Amino acid sequence: MNAPSEAAPKKRQGRPLVALVGNPNTGKSTLFNRLTGLRQHIANYPGITVEKKSGLLRAGGIEMDLLDLPGCYSLTAVSNDERVVMDVLGGRRGLQKPDLLVFVLDATNLKRNLLLVSQCAELGIPALIALNQCDAAKRNGIRIDVDLLAKRLGVPVVETIATRGNGLAELTQAIVSAIDAPSALPKIHWPDCITQGCGLLRAGFQGAGSSDLSQAEALRVLFDSDSVFTCGVSDKACVKRLLDTAHREIRESGLNPGSAEAVIHYRHLEALLAGVVEASGPIARSHDSIDALLLNRVWGTLIFLGVMYVVFQSLYSWAGPLMDLIDAGTSATQDMIRPLLSATPALQSLLCDGIIAGVGGVLIFLPQILILFFFIALLEDTGYMARAAFLVDKLFSWCGLNGRSFVPLLSSYACAIPGVMATRTLSDPKARLTTILMAPFMSCSARLPVYILLIGTFIEPLYGPLVAGAVLFAMHFVGLALALPLAWVLNRFFLKIKTQPFILEMPDYRVPTLRNIFHRMWERGREFVLRAGTVILAFSILIWSLLYFPRDPEVKEKATQSFLAEAAVNHTTADIQSALENPESEISTALAHHIDSAYIEQSYLGRFGKAVQPVFDPAGFDWKITVGVLSSFPAREVIIATMGIIYNLGADVDEGSDDLRSVLQKEKWTSGPREGQPVYTLPVVLGIMVFFALCMQCGATVAIIARELNWRWAAFSFFGMTALAWVSAVLIYQISRLW
Amino acid sequence: MKRTLDTLKVGSRAEIEDIASDCDRANRMATLGFIPGRMVKVTRFAPLGDPISVELDGQEISLRRAEARIIQVKNIAE
Numbered sequence: 001m002n003a004p005s006e007a008a009p010k011k012r013q014g015r016p017l018v019a020l021v022g023n024p025n026t027g028k029s030t031l032f033n034r035l036t037g038l039r040q041h042i043a044n045y046p047g048i049t050v051e052k053k054s055g056l057l058r059a060g061g062i063e064m065d066l067l068d069l070p071g072c073y074s075l076t077a078v079s080n081d082e083r084v085v086m087d088v089l090g091g092r093r094g095l096q097k098p099d100l101l102v103f104v105l106d107a108t109n110l111k112r113n114l115l116l117v118s119q120c121a122e123l124g125i126p127a128l129i130a131l132n133q134c135d136a137a138k139r140n141g142i143r144i145d146v147d148l149l150a151k152r153l154g155v156p157v158v159e160t161i162a163t164r165g166n167g168l169a170e171l172t173q174a175i176v177s178a179i180d181a182p183s184a185l186p187k188i189h190w191p192d193c194i195t196q197g198c199g200l201l202r203a204g205f206q207g208a209g210s211s212d213l214s215q216a217e218a219l220r221v222l223f224d225s226d227s228v229f230t231c232g233v234s235d236k237a238c239v240k241r242l243l244d245t246a247h248r249e250i251r252e253s254g255l256n257p258g259s260a261e262a263v264i265h266y267r268h269l270e271a272l273l274a275g276v277v278e279a280s281g282p283i284a285r286s287h288d289s290i291d292a293l294l295l296n297r298v299w300g301t302l303i304f305l306g307v308m309y310v311v312f313q314s315l316y317s318w319a320g321p322l323m324d325l326i327d328a329g330t331s332a333t334q335d336m337i338r339p340l341l342s343a344t345p346a347l348q349s350l351l352c353d354g355i356i357a358g359v360g361g362v363l364i365f366l367p368q369i370l371i372l373f374f375f376i377a378l379l380e381d382t383g384y385m386a387r388a389a390f391l392v393d394k395l396f397s398w399c400g401l402n403g404r405s406f407v408p409l410l411s412s413y414a415c416a417i418p419g420v421m422a423t424r425t426l427s428d429p430k431a432r433l434t435t436i437l438m439a440p441f442m443s444c445s446a447r448l449p450v451y452i453l454l455i456g457t458f459i460e461p462l463y464g465p466l467v468a469g470a471v472l473f474a475m476h477f478v479g480l481a482l483a484l485p486l487a488w489v490l491n492r493f494f495l496k497i498k499t500q501p502f503i504l505e506m507p508d509y510r511v512p513t514l515r516n517i518f519h520r521m522w523e524r525g526r527e528f529v530l531r532a533g534t535v536i537l538a539f540s541i542l543i544w545s546l547l548y549f550p551r552d553p554e555v556k557e558k559a560t561q562s563f564l565a566e567a568a569v570n571h572t573t574a575d576i577q578s579a580l581e582n583p584e585s586e587i588s589t590a591l592a593h594h595i596d597s598a599y600i601e602q603s604y605l606g607r608f609g610k611a612v613q614p615v616f617d618p619a620g621f622d623w624k625i626t627v628g629v630l631s632s633f634p635a636r637e638v639i640i641a642t643m644g645i646i647y648n649l650g651a652d653v654d655e656g657s658d659d660l661r662s663v664l665q666k667e668k669w670t671s672g673p674r675e676g677q678p679v680y681t682l683p684v685v686l687g688i689m690v691f692f693a694l695c696m697q698c699g700a701t702v703a704i705i706a707r708e709l710n711w712r713w714a715a716f717s718f719f720g721m722t723a724l725a726w727v728s729a730v731l732i733y734q735i736s737r738l739w
Numbered sequence: 740m741k742r743t744l745d746t747l748k749v750g751s752r753a754e755i756e757d758i759a760s761d762c763d764r765a766n767r768m769a770t771l772g773f774i775p776g777r778m779v780k781v782t783r784f785a786p787l788g789d790p791i792s793v794e795l796d797g798q799e800i801s802l803r804r805a806e807a808r809i810i811q812v813k814n815i816a817e
Contacts, residue, residue, distance in 0.1 A: 073767075073770060073771055074766075074767070074771075076766055076770060109797070109798055112771070112796070112798070115770055223766050256758065256775075258758050258769060259758045259765055259766070259773075259775065261766060261769070261770070262766070262770045262774050263769065263774050263775065295785075297786045390785050390792065390801045391785055393785060393789070393790050393803070394788065394789045397789070498763075500767075501764045501767060501803065501805075501806045502790065502803050503767075503768075503771060503800060504800070504801040505799070505800055505801075506792065506798075506799035506800065
């Protein structure tokens with residue numbers, strides 16, 4: 001091996017860039033994790049939300065940047081994932097062009113895997129091949145003559161088994177050698193009609209004043225009618241004319257422009273692989289008998305329901321104790337710090353109710369995220385995820401989603417945060433976008449306390465437990481029932497992204513490795529805390545300040561006076577005096593609650609709530625409900641505590657609190673045309689519940705949507721859902737008045 | 740009349756004749772291995788009838804009927 005000084009880069013700036021390229025399901029990411037360990041950096045590619053995973057590879061005395069490109073079957077640049085591959089390989093849009101490509105190929109399916117290699121050969125970037133899953137190929141009776149393959153391809157070929165770490169040393173060695181002495185893949189020999197077509201396009205694009213096309217890019221334009229390279233050209237008619245001419249020439253040569261590229265590549269590959277791959281008899285596929293069971297109409301469906309039940313239960317119930325633990329930790333920290341800062345109440349409240357509560361509010365999501373990604377990694381690594389998507393695709397295909405939307409939407413019934421994060425498994429950008437927008441409509445567990453409080457207070461006493469149960473059940477479907485038709489409308493009329501064919505490769509069943517699963521959990525957990533967490537924390541501090549300030553001391557004095565005047569009716573002055581000396585006494589607590597209530601009424605959010613109450617008036621909401629609704633925009637479960645404060649009961653009430661329930665039942669309008677009438681009539685109660693079912697009252701979800709898509713979509717989702725919630729609540733109230 | 744892949748019954752085998760060339764999905768389907776001359780076997784339908792699963796060149800691939808419709812087949816053995 002060369003000493004570092006001798007391996008001095010030839011006019012290279014910084015570290016050499018090595019990119020891993022390959023089809024999905026080849027073990028490319030496992031190999032990447034093995035090579036870089038935890039020295040990884042995850043970011044987004046500029047302008048699009050495709051994850052850019054890079055890491056540091058140290059070997060042979062040099063440091064290299066290793067880039068894990070998204071898995072793709074071909075260079076057809078339709079999806080964002082594929083577009084990124086094309087951009088990186090072409091060194092476009094300010095991205096650094098790799099110095100070396102490492103193709104990770106699935107040895108059990110060499111021919112199809114080599115198609116991408118054959119397409120990339122056109123780019124002329126030095127390459128080497130990692131022949132992965134060699135163990136599986138041997139088990140399937142496939143023998144590969146590695147030396148002959150390397151000779152035919154003109155680049156080094158290394159056998160690896162990424163899951164076990166076999167062949168890693170050889171691969172690293174080969175990467176170091178290839179950086180020093182690069183070798184490129186031989187380019188395919190195209191028929192004349194195609195070379196001419198490319199020439200025509202390149203000349204035409206130059207004439208149209210757009211950026212020049214390389215030969216490799218011209219081929220993409222020629223074969224993908226909606227290639228990204230045509231997006232930048234303003235004169236669409238010109239591109240179409242050029243393509244029509246080029247395609248006519250291809251047709252006249254007896255080829256089909258739709259399949260010509262693949263046909264020519266595969267013909268080339270069949271010649272290349274002759275004598276290299278030898279399969280003993282028909283390929284023995286291990287998964288046939290398992291598929292017969294798992295994809296069976298009856299058994300397959302039952303097993304699917306069972307698997308999904310376990311996933312859902314684990315999120316909905318099993319995460320509970322962990323979340324309680326985090327909750328208890330947050331309270332304990334607050335209780336510990338509160339007395340230390342009693343001299344500075346504003347700082348005390350900022351630290352305890354703003355920052356610590358906010359951090360707790362971020363960490364509370366971690367158990368569900370980790371558990372969900374444990375199952376997603378498990379289901380994907382075993383190969384079941386593709387089967388699950390196959391089984392349920394029809395349920396979703398009519399409204400623009402696909403079979404892979406199932407797990408994210410199901411998880412959103414526990415919590416939309418992990419649900420939105422789980423949409424990473426959807427490679428179709430349109431289906432992913434739609435699934436993300438639908439996820440917050442699923443009735444998450446944070447809505448449950450609101451339903452339980454209102455149903456338990458108003459519906460159960462009137463109509464009995466049976467109706468109460470039915471209403472609770474129905475509330476869980478309100479969001480879904482609206483979301484799917486909305487998805488259809490959105491897809492049909494608004495989204496201008498091309499629908500992609502939903503094609504799934506059924507991978508071989510494999511035994512997952514714990515290492516891989518834990519890596520996925522760690523990666524997602526870290527990303528959530530570092531990226532979404534900071535935004536959620538900022539939201540939480542903002543809302544705290546709106547509820548805390550201006551905190552005029554006069555408010556406290558007035559509240560105390562009015563409280564004492566009220567108390568004097570039933571108690572003697574001496575009784576009150578002695579009770580107030582004991583901070584634990586009933587009267588002291590009631591006074592504290594009274595002051596809290598006055599403060600919230602006078603806070604910026606309280607004033608805002610009163611000011612916008614007319615907006616919610618058509619839904620029958622009074623100012624207290626309005627403030628409750630507004631204060632629960634960062635997190636919907638907050639409404640219970642806010643209601644507690646507003647109704648002088650303190651923040652420590654929960655949905656089962658009898659005090660809160662009886663206060664709500666007695667609450668009457670104190671002014672206006674409805675003076676003296678109860679506030680919480682059945683239409684108002686239903687309106688509040690439907691409002692909570694449809695409204696995006698979750699700062700964390702807004703933050704995660706902004707993270708996964710962008711702020712524009714997050715705003716669209718937020719305002720869209722809020723408007724929908726308002727319209728629904730108003731409709732319920734107004735229609736009920738017609739009776 | 741030309742038969743397309745979506746009209747085959749479970750268990751049928753056929754040879755791929757061509758892909759509808761005017762379809763923008765043609766290139767994608769072809770690069771996955773749906774090219775003229777190859778044999779394809781329909782292995783199963785999903786419980787709700789769509790998508791369908793086929794065996795192609797030793798691999799199992801699932802595709803929707805809408806995509807199967809652009810693949811013309813011949814020499815069908817049902």
